[in-house]
Amino acid sequence: MLPATERILLGPGPSPVSPRIMRAMAAPVLSHLDPDLVVMLDDVRARLGRVFRLGDGGLCLAISGTGTSGMEAAVANIAHEGTRALVVVTGYFGDRLAQMLGRYGAQVTRVEVEWGRACDPEAVRKALASGRVNLVAVVQAETSTGVLNPVEAIARIAREHDALTLVDAVTSLAAHPLDVAAWDVDVCYSCSQKGLGAPSGMAPIAFGPRALARRVPSRSFSFDLSLLEDYWVRRKYHHTLSSTLLYALREALIAVEEEGLEARWARHRRHHRVLAAGLGAMGLELLPPEPERLWSLNAVCVPEGVDEAAVRRTLLQQFNIEIGAGLGPLAGRIWRVGLMGSGSSSQLVLLFLSALEQALREQGYRMDPGAGTAAAADALASFR
Numbered sequence: 001m002l003p004a005t006e007r008i009l010l011g012p013g014p015s016p017v018s019p020r021i022m023r024a025m026a027a028p029v030l031s032h033l034d035p036d037l038v039v040m041l042d043d044v045r046a047r048l049g050r051v052f053r054l055g056d057g058g059l060c061l062a063i064s065g066t067g068t069s070g071m072e073a074a075v076a077n078i079a080h081e082g083t084r085a086l087v088v089v090t091g092y093f094g095d096r097l098a099q100m101l102g103r104y105g106a107q108v109t110r111v112e113v114e115w116g117r118a119c120d121p122e123a124v125r126k127a128l129a130s131g132r133v134n135l136v137a138v139v140q141a142e143t144s145t146g147v148l149n150p151v152e153a154i155a156r157i158a159r160e161h162d163a164l165t166l167v168d169a170v171t172s173l174a175a176h177p178l179d180v181a182a183w184d185v186d187v188c189y190s191c192s193q194k195g196l197g198a199p200s201g202m203a204p205i206a207f208g209p210r211a212l213a214r215r216v217p218s219r220s221f222s223f224d225l226s227l228l229e230d231y232w233v234r235r236k237y238h239h240t241l242s243s244t245l246l247y248a249l250r251e252a253l254i255a256v257e258e259e260g261l262e263a264r265w266a267r268h269r270r271h272h273r274v275l276a277a278g279l280g281a282m283g284l285e286l287l288p289p290e291p292e293r294l295w296s297l298n299a300v301c302v303p304e305g306v307d308e309a310a311v312r313r314t315l316l317q318q319f320n321i322e323i324g325a326g327l328g329p330l331a332g333r334i335w336r337v338g339l340m341g342s343g344s345s346s347q348l349v350l351l352f353l354s355a356l357e358q359a360l361r362e363q364g365y366r367m368d369p370g371a372g373t374a375a376a377a378d379a380l381a382s383f384r
């Protein structure tokens, strides 16, 4: 059965898809080599270049697949046997990146960071000083812990050591500042279903000039950059790209440019702050310390005595709101509340806080009635 109502998607992704993007997907299907479609490929490449801030001499396209395919495409073209990779692991997705690099033959050294904290760039400097490394890999927005890693500083240190920097921007693209060219990031990938606000199924990826010069022969056929470039740039068949998903991605990119990238980052920051103010007034805490918090994904600590799964169930069944559970060592300890794309709105923050209050009350959790929404409304007013 098809869903009867639109779920309010405030989990770690996908984010809500706005009506204009849904409408774009209703356009007639074109074949992957149709002259009207290939023009759109150029348009999407140009728009992606602006969202990543890729600069000159690089290559941008979108992998047919989810964020994990973006990760695999990045790894498959940059790492092979003999690559010495330093991977910053601050949570579940840093670990996935380390595993992926290992599968493609890289010799992986992990910089392990306690879950809930960001990586100190000095830890990367120290690790780079103790051995020759070709590649530093880091997740900018660690979705499992709600932590923002300092990509700019890490990439600068990697560049000082002549190593490439590979960045996972799955939960940060179009939500947090990211400047691939200015920060000397060499490879960066994301997804369509979070900050961009399209459905999942396309994974934007950007290769800077140094990465293109140092790319390796890809062991993967699906993710071979040379073959993908043949299709995206030279119109040679490689796979049957979904025109429907391309329309959605393109419409999402147009919406990003209409809003303005920096205004969009500011919107995500504002609504994160408003949510944090509301949660604070309800006696709830966020897991990471303030300067290390994501705006797109809020890791909320489950208070003592509260059944975290029951709260999620109430939100879903009574309020039609989805939030995420904790992963790995944080299972049962946090909720993951995503405010991404069109989900980053004042209306949804206020709705969520009042629904959460109700769900917590059912668990016997005590707070001043309405304190969360009142504090959020005050915080919102302070931004006006």
Ligand SMILES: Cc1ncc(COP(=O)(O)O)c(C=O)c1O
Binding pocket: 012, 013, 066, 067, 068, 069, 071, 093, 139, 141, 142, 143, 144, 168, 170, 171, 191, 200
């Ligand atoms: C930081 C990060 N990297 C990679 C992925 C994998 O993306 P997907 O689930 O779209 O394959 C996710 C998914 O949430 C993520 O948050």
